[in-house]
Amino acid sequence: MEVRIAHMTMGEVATSASAGKTVIVPTGATESHGPHMPTDTDSHQAEHIAVLAP
Numbered sequence: 521m522e523v524r525i526a527h528m529t530m531g532e533v534a535t536s537a538s539a540g541k542t543v544i545v546p547t548g549a550t551e552s553h554g555p556h557m558p559t560d561t562d563s564h565q566a567e568h569i570a571v572l573a574p
Contacts, residue, residue: 523571546570 522528525543528536546569548562558564 524567544570544573 522532525533546563546566548560548564548566550559550563552559553561
């Protein structure tokens, strides 16, 4: 089952909302981490943790 709203259809979002599912909004900085890491490192990690939350 998909948990990311951006990857869900409107029907799936409606079903999740009707079921009272909790919404977690992951946030993270977009900044330079040097030439070896992408600029979305912080937000990517926050999203990963949010997806793993029960």
